Amino acid sequence: MSFPIFFIHPPKCGGSTVISFFDLNKGNDRFVNFVWDQDGWESCRAKLLETQVGGGHLPYGIHRVIKHPVNYCTILRDPLARQISHYLYAANGKNGEVTRGVSVSMPEALAQQGVLSLDEWVSESLGGRNLFVQMLSGEPAVNEASLAVAQINLREQISTVGVCEEMSEFLLRLCGSTGMKLPFYFETNRTNGAPKGHAQVSEAARQKFIEDNSLDYALFRDANRIVEDHANETGSVFSNALELVRLIQAEINQLDNPHVYSSSVFGFDGSFLARVHDVIRRFDLAPINAYLEFAQNRQRPPADLFDGFVDTVRDGAVYGWAVNLSEPERQVPLEVRVGTQIVATGLSGDPRPDVASAGYPSSRSGFSIALPGGMPDGFRVTIANSTESLHNAGTWRQGWHCE
Template structure:
């Protein structure tokens, strides 16, 4: 396993904190207008500038960005759960959510301001955001019609592009199984303190960034628009409630040391918030001011950090529970009663993947990987024997029944897992 290079991080504590060994990089899922730019300042405070890998699909030299991510072990972007498939590696995930209605209103003001003026500097904008910027879309329309996205959190945490009630359950399972920490914009300090405990970082502090710049006043959102938004985004409302419950359980599990540390974090954070801040309306698109972040680090160094240090020491000495394994695969087809495809375990590439074929609530066949697949290995995956062939018992499945190929012992599915019918793919 690769050790997180804590020795290279800024030394701010009087005594060295116990090192935490992480075998996987940490990927930050950044939902728009949920405090993610502020979280980015947390990473820059801890890692230094240009160490966090900001992933963009259209970014030149994407492979260089991936290589940096493999070395620094910290990165992220506006991407959904499942980005490990594009990276072709196992990762730990983390994310921050926000009250869905508050996020939608904030997004309107952000779009209306031309993304704090950064649209004029080349930052991309959607058609709906452009409409709000021109004044063609009112705040009531923006909220009631759920403009720019619907059930955004469920979409990003589940990895399902068109979320439904099944996606909500997947998103809930993912939060428990694959996220080192989840936070809310409403309590940034709790999130960053817990992320320091599990992610091996030292400073649970931030510099507020990318707050929507006020333009001219607008009318308040009508109650009717709010009601419609909450109804059509009920998946996100339920997921936000679930995340809040998980956070409360996480905080309680750490015991009284967490509460003492959190109070100290918030006291120091209030003083940081009172400092002149050049980034309050800036995104990370053009980087952060190293001189300002250096001043914040120097200020933190002079603070009493005893309660924080005590908590992090206690948390890191406790047994660390890793996240569930991550998988990838593909069903090539069902022909002559045999299901063929490939699958692999990103977290433990050398291990065989155990599979089952289900029809409704019946398991009709099982199998495992172990066949050579040179094409899969040539595509950049580390497992040479990822292939599988699973024979279906005769007369147990009719041509009208749906089949799914699932991974044993996990809710993970790969995109082509089903539904299938004998001889052809239904989806």
């Protein structure tokens, strides 16, 4: 079963370059940048269902917003390198885009004015503290619990994860999980005039940043392990393909690239895309195609994605609705928990025409779960065997919601 691809794009992690990969594979301007407009997300949703590729600086959970399953992918970067890159990008006016009306935050404006130093930016994590955990968990609070959710999402819910430092490896694996054929890119939105390597950061600022972003470092290590595990599991069929990808990519990198300092938001030049395709056509892609066939044959089923809501608790039962967006005809298994203890279970399946009228793909999504007598105060309703959660899920007491 094929779902639209949604790219979770952490800022300053090579995401604009990843978008060039989508344009090479799907055609110019087919990637949908998710931006809230006067119609909310409706315009982006409609375009995504048409083009099948999109993404943005949005956390895990867009499937609940658009009421449709997606195939998630994402790319991470060394957290300190990302933070430094964000500062340098802000300091140079976002490659001139600020003069074209691109919005900036207060710290970004101060960096551009030269009022805020790199050390101050890094020591306060002004480009986002534990941003990876926040984005990949989709949880409002960032803590050890949301790190655990992000780690599970990374392994089970996000079909392809990569690291910016190994872009070709990520794109080859992304082709293997999506059915696209060309694991190539051209660099875009590099910070104009930025020094190579890490800019100078004091040891005190560096250590404070590492301590403050320990959760992101844990998640970044997990991402690297996923990359390494895949390479070990797939052996020579992957390494041979990757060797050819890097050879072809080196040729692409020799082209005069008009987009190296420009954002993908403004689109790519069609004639340049054609020149990149001309380079690719000069090579026999047999090793790449062999890996893609291998990867498709071992592809795991898409993860179940859910949405739902706990409406109320009354007369000794909890009521609400839950939908498996990936397989709407399946009932959703639910658990009522007090702490880690399961005190009651149930299934969706009751008629809820109001949920279907709201655009969800099931009219039998309702549930009512009887609560045991003498149950301790304070409980949550969870989806069994899933990190996915219901809105308004808890903590509940008999008859009222206290969170």
